[in-house]
Amino acid sequence: MVDAPKYIWLDGKIVDYEKASVHILTHSLQYGSGIFEGIRAYETKDNSAVFRLDDHVKRFINSARICNIKLGYTHEQLFSAILNIVKKNMLKRCYIRPFAFYNDPNIGLSTEGKKISVSIAAVPFGSYFRNKDIGIKCNVSALRRINPSILPTQAKASGNYVNSILASIDAKNQGVDDAILISNEGFVAEGPAENIFLVNDGKLLTPSKEANILLGITRDTIIKIAKDRGIEVEERQIHKEELYTADEVFFTGTAAEITSIISIDSRKIGDGRQGKITKNLEKDYLDVVSGKRPEFDDWLTKVY
Numbered sequence: 001m002v003d004a005p006k007y008i009w010l011d012g013k014i015v016d017y018e019k020a021s022v023h024i025l026t027h028s029l030q031y032g033s034g035i036f037e038g039i040r041a042y043e044t045k046d047n048s049a050v051f052r053l054d055d056h057v058k059r060f061i062n063s064a065r066i067c068n069i070k071l072g073y074t075h076e077q078l079f080s081a082i083l084n085i086v087k088k089n090m091l092k093r094c095y096i097r098p099f100a101f102y103n104d105p106n107i108g109l110s111t112e113g114k115k116i117s118v119s120i121a122a123v124p125f126g127s128y129f130r131n132k133d134i135g136i137k138c139n140v141s142a143l144r145r146i147n148p149s150i151l152p153t154q155a156k157a158s159g160n161y162v163n164s165i166l167a168s169i170d171a172k173n174q175g176v177d178d179a180i181l182i183s184n185e186g187f188v189a190e191g192p193a194e195n196i197f198l199v200n201d202g203k204l205l206t207p208s209k210e211a212n213i214l215l216g217i218t219r220d221t222i223i224k225i226a227k228d229r230g231i232e233v234e235e236r237q238i239h240k241e242e243l244y245t246a247d248e249v250f251f252t253g254t255a256a257e258i259t260s261i262i263s264i265d266s267r268k269i270g271d272g273r274q275g276k277i278t279k280n281l282e283k284d285y286l287d288v289v290s291g292k293r294p295e296f297d298d299w300l301t302k303v304y
């Protein structure tokens, strides 16, 4: 197995990683008009498996539908192209990034007649957060999270992430690792690219869809794993103050996996270390994605 990717899937062809480039004036680069997906593959005992590939492909297609982008590929074609590019790069543990974009350098917002390209990259990838092992510090962003009256929050649309990126920049400038965003209605929403969970008296609490969150696949996985462990899960609107008084808080996301949040707005969460329930759920999650929990094997698609 090699470490560096050699190839990218672009418009149905395998091209050299270094040569997969676009014009500086590309519509989606200039205006954020692309849609993308974030998927992980993990090493299993004698293979490698993509986690919840079917769900990720469905969301990619739905993002395209929401944004009126004609992909030109079926679910089956995208599914096998993803497996193919992981194989071509001989990767086991990696991050996979499908992307659909207007590949056209003509200036102007109009998308009429503009070429749509689809690319799929697969790259080696470790932890998303530098401080993942000890837990991260967050602030509550002064920026409100986008909502569907402004941008389609259920689509992984590139432009949506300007809101996320600005909140993250502010957080880093204030000396913390990342931001937590509040919905336009004033309730806890999500991280820049993560869903959020609170633990209180042994129960899980997470914002409901009314907070206009992206209904993450890791969020759904944790809800199912927790229920399997007999842990009660409540989905409801959450006030900002509840973050400060929670016993444990953690982010979930394909990239972030399960990441403990140990302080928020300079207030220590619990005893300021990764909590017991978070630790157990993280272990369960890593066992599930790496094929150590056969009852969840339906979520794994073998690569080799």
Ligand SMILES: Cc1ncc(COP(=O)(O)O)c(C=O)c1O
Pocket (backbone or CB within 6 Å): 038, 190, 191, 192, 193, 194, 195, 213, 214, 215, 216, 217, 218, 219, 252, 253, 254, 255
């Ligand atoms: C805004 C946002 N919320 C939540 C998530 C977590 O979603 P998932 O667990 O499907 O990766 C992501 C990442 O895709 C995201 O971008």
